[in-house]
Amino acid sequence: EAQVTQNPRYLITVTGKKLTVTCSQNMNHEYMSWYRQDPGLGLRQIYYSMNVEVTDKGDVPEGYKVSRKEKRNFPLILESPSPNQTSLYFCASSFPPPRGRRFFGPGTRLTVL
Amino acid sequence: QKEVEQDPGPLSVPEGAIVSLNCTYSNSAFQYFMWYRQYSRKGPELLMYTYSSGNKEDGRFTAQVDKSSKYISLFIRDSQPSDSATYLCAMRIQGAQKLVFGQGTRLTINP
Numbered sequence: 001e002a003q004v005t006q007n008p009r010y011l012i013t014v015t016g017k018k019l020t021v022t023c024s025q026n027m028n029h030e031y032m033s034w035y036r037q038d039p040g041l042g043l044r045q046i047y048y049s050m051n052v053e054v055t056d057k058g059d060v061p062e063g064y065k066v067s068r069k070e071k072r073n074f075p076l077i078l079e080s081p082s083p084n085q086t087s088l089y090f091c092a093s094s095f096p097p098p099r100g101r102r103f104f105g106p107g108t109r110l111t112v113l
Numbered sequence: 114q115k116e117v118e119q120d121p122g123p124l125s126v127p128e129g130a131i132v133s134l135n136c137t138y139s140n141s142a143f144q145y146f147m148w149y150r151q152y153s154r155k156g157p158e159l160l161m162y163t164y165s166s167g168n169k170e171d172g173r174f175t176a177q178v179d180k181s182s183k184y185i186s187l188f189i190r191d192s193q194p195s196d197s198a199t200y201l202c203a204m205r206i207q208g209a210q211k212l213v214f215g216q217g218t219r220l221t222i223n224p
Contacts, residue, residue: 004156031210040121042201043157043214050210058211090156097210104156 002027004105006091012111013081021076021108023091029103031094032074033058034066036087037107043090049074050096081112116140119202119215128224132189136202136215139183143204143213146178148187151199151217160200161187192222 004025013019025032033048035058045058049068063085065077074093078085089108094100119136126132134148145164149157161176163169163185169176175188185204189196202215 033210040216042117042119042216043203043212045211048210092156097205101159101162102212104158106156107154 002103004091004093004103006089006105006108008108009106010109012113014113015082016080019078019081019110021078021089021091021110023074023076023093023105024072025074025091025093025103026072027093027103028071029093029100030071030096031100032068033092033102034064034074034076035090035092036060037090038087046076046089078110081110083112086110086112114139116213117202117204117215120218121216123219123221125221125223126192128192128194128222130192130222132187132192132196132220132222134187134189134200134202134218134220136185136204137183138185138204138213140204140206140213141180141183142206144207145205146176146185147203147205147212148174148176149201149203149214151201153198157201194222194224197221 030051034046035043047066049055091105092102094102117138148161150160151157166180173190177186199217199219201217203212
C-alpha cells in the first residue's frame with residue numbers, strides 16, 4: 001500500500017530533551033516536506049526537500065532541523081524542544097511539484113512540557 | 114492579513130443538505146487550487162484539484178474558482194454523515210512548491 005508513515009504518533013516530552021520524528025514514504029517520491037498544524041493557523045510548512053541532500057526552509061523553520069540522506073526518509077529533529085513547539089506535525093511527499101498529488105502522513109501529536 | 118482566509122466554522126447541517134465551503138485569497142498569482150479533506154486523527158487527503166478559473170465536478174463534489182473575485186468554493190451535494198471532516202483549501206503559484214493553506218472548516222453532517 002502506498003503510504004507515508006510517521007513515528008511516533010503521540011509524544012509527550014519535556015523542554016530541552018532532543019527528539020526525532022521519523023517520516024518514511026514508499027512511493028519513490030523526490031519531494032518531501034514537514035508541516036505543523038495549530039488551531040487558527042492552519043498548516044504551516046517547516047522544511048521541505050526536493051531530493052536527497054537538498055533541503056530548504058519553509059515558513060516556520062526556527063527550532064527544527066531536517067536531513068535527507070535517503071530518498072524514502074525525511075526525519076524532523078527538535079534539538080531543544082520548547083512548549084511553543086507543542087503541535088500536530090504532518091509529513092508529506094509527492095513527485096516534484098507541480099506534478100503529482102501530495103500525500104500526507106497520519107500526523108504526530110507532540111506535547112512539550 | 115492572511116494570504117488565504119477560510120471560516121473555521123464549525124458548520125453543522127442535516128444529512129442530504131447542500132454544503133458550501135469557501136475561501137478567499139489575496140495573492141493574484143495563485144494558479145492552482147485544491148481542497149483537502151481531513152478526518153479526525155488523520156492526515157489531509159486531496160479531494161479536488163483545479164487549475165486557474167472554472168468549475169470541476171467529481172461525483173457529489175464541485176469545486177469552483179473565481180479568480181476575478183479571488184474566491185474559491187467547494188459544494189457537496191446530498192451530504193452524508195461520512196462527509197463529516199475538516200475541509201482545507203490550499204493554493205499554489207505556478208512553478209512553486211509551497212502550498213498555502215486556509216485554516217480549515219470543521220463540518221458535521223447530522224443523520
